[in-house]
Amino acid sequence: MKYCELSREELLVLKDETEKRYIEFKRKNLVLDMSRGKPNKEQLDLTMDMLDCMKIDSYDTITGIDSRNYGCFEGIPEARKIMGDLLGVDSNNVIIGGASSLNLMFDYVTTAMLKGVCGHEPWSKQGKVKFLCPVPGYDRHFAICEYLGIEMINIPMLDNGPDVELITELVKDSSVKGMFCVPKYSNPEGKVFSDKVVKALAELKPAAPDFRIIWDNAYCVHHLGEHDDELLNIIEYCAQVGNPDIVIEVTSTSKISFPGSGISCIAASDNNIKDILSRMKIQTICNNNINQLRHVKYFGSAQGIREHMNKHAAILRPRFDIVLEMLENELAELGIAKWGNPKGGYFISLDVMDGCAKRVCQLSREAGVVLTNAGATFPYGIDPNDRNIRIAPSFPSVEDLRLASELLCISVKLAVLEKMLTK
């Protein structure tokens, strides 16, 4: 029965019941965290053999460079190959970074601000700088923009990706310099950009010649089901349509091997790679070549990584199902919330009745379950409708997750009932 069809009296009864359940939960003194997309211990255990796999005769790369020493500042060739294969990009167009693709993105945008992109005037000297931000989106992308004083413009996410018609219109403004996005298993909705959307983005003709799409392919092989979805290869397509320089792609093995101790990479056109290397050669001598070789030895190939991801899926799928079943059982019939059924990635995106998301998070937190802050999925932490909540089911144990998602549902009901009854 939908809440909106109930009388005030019926709602009051429901609120009373829900409050009782909520108070029972508070008594459990839970301390649970569903706020960040952190792999759980089982997942970390998957790659433990990687830490011992360096008992090998030679530490030389295939080009004869000792990986234990300085050298290969673009990354060791075999790591560039494996990551290139994973993204479908020629290894010459791939640079291996440290552990963090966030760091690669931060450095890219920082350099664009201070030194400019491919010989163009630094963004910081061109007046106001604006970025397009598909929403809901990844808080750390927004944080980079906010830190650098880049004005963010919300772009609604539709079913198959961001609203490209709106984007096409907005890039006519030459102060619009870029866009962050997570094209596959998007954060937080788990959506995969359709071929049509990828093509439209690749074919953009922005007024700013130094406009760049930061293609954060964080979940490139991170499916939850039996099969991995296909994302159109944007770098290849950009080259085909004569727009090779518009995109900068990154990914990492943070959720393949170890978060913070994996390897990251940045992939782009020849011009962009040359531009990025011109900064990197000043910034560092080389990244962690031993860790690169460790990953290559352990996974063997991009196919090895893809096969490995089935193990992650097997661990994560039941966790997602627990949350989704709880949402279904507790909320489906009430007409007060909507959520997606992601086929990959690390999150479930939950939209509750407008004006209730903050209160849901507060109630949940006060009863011992930390969710991502309401608003975090929007620029400046401001969800204009106060409706979106990002759920990260990966980290807690299965038992904890059952409790945490039940509490979440109770918090949703309670917040909504409070709202409806104070109208």
Add this chain to the structure above:
Amino acid sequence: MKYCELSREELLVLKDETEKRYIEFKRKNLVLDMSRGKPNKEQLDLTMDMLDCMKIDSYDTITGIDSRNYGCFEGIPEARKIMGDLLGVDSNNVIIGGASSLNLMFDYVTTAMLKGVCGHEPWSKQGKVKFLCPVPGYDRHFAICEYLGIEMINIPMLDNGPDVELITELVKDSSVKGMFCVPKYSNPEGKVFSDKVVKALAELKPAAPDFRIIWDNAYCVHHLGEHDDELLNIIEYCAQVGNPDIVIEVTSTSKISFPGSGISCIAASDNNIKDILSRMKIQTICNNNINQLRHVKYFGSAQGIREHMNKHAAILRPRFDIVLEMLENELAELGIAKWGNPKGGYFISLDVMDGCAKRVCQLSREAGVVLTNAGATFPYGIDPNDRNIRIAPSFPSVEDLRLASELLCISVKLAVLEKMLTK
């Protein structure tokens, strides 16, 4: 017999003899590299057990955080402790970075340019920015300044460190925002700043409140003799004299464990640490915690690192001696070159007759031995006297080093003789 005391005829005879020796060397078809301070294979073999030392029961840090997962973005507590102990700094004032202290310095200066230091106006918005550069110095420091458009001012290195009287005078200019230096076993001269110099630097009262000394303590424990030299603890002294924020110290284990695959750190006052973290929290989620734990497990303590450095010294000392003996035997009596006898670090600094350094490097290179480019030890690659050559004896084998340093001496003689005879 000094060359300057010889007649033109005697010089011509010498030139003829030297040319013959040079041509003999060319026939050997050598391919040797004395250009960079790279550890050799023997040194890399010292820490191989580190790559297997992670077979342990628990990957938790002492504070119970799983080092295999995201967390501890300032570094794991035990790594902050060990690096803090190494520098004599409280672990709360130490942040662990990735593998590269160069990267920490680059990011620090970049952020100062774009965002400012501790709440001050960004350097890039304050007009011209100048840095003081002790010379000869480290080419990669100069490269950062040049890349960011920072004007560099040469400061002569005296016996006990840079000319502090000159520095004291120059910092009265508020556009002077900083200074890079390698205070212990300086690059390339191997000098150790005296207590008096360290104190004078710590007590500077620059016109710019956002002036910072970048204290690149790359060789903090990298002695070549039986004992390690003492460098006054500048962070401690700065705090004592009420000037805590003037210095930013960095170091790394690049030449302790593995170049490019070690851990780095940045140490500074509370204010500076807070300032640095405010950028780092946007830039990355965390650095490689597993690699940090690996280093802690392997070395155990700062004392463990110090003891380990004796092994490096035992491998490096004979290499330095080969070069020094060759210089002594071939050049000492000729009055055409001077060099130091470093007690630590990775280099021997050789000053040849003015106007001859480039030619020496060219001759050497043409006969198969690559030296660091002449001029590299000065800002903009310009040695005003064209006299300084940086010799890196660490990487080649003992046999190769003998050949390479003999060729170097022949090249010095030949270049000087050419110069004297064309006057």
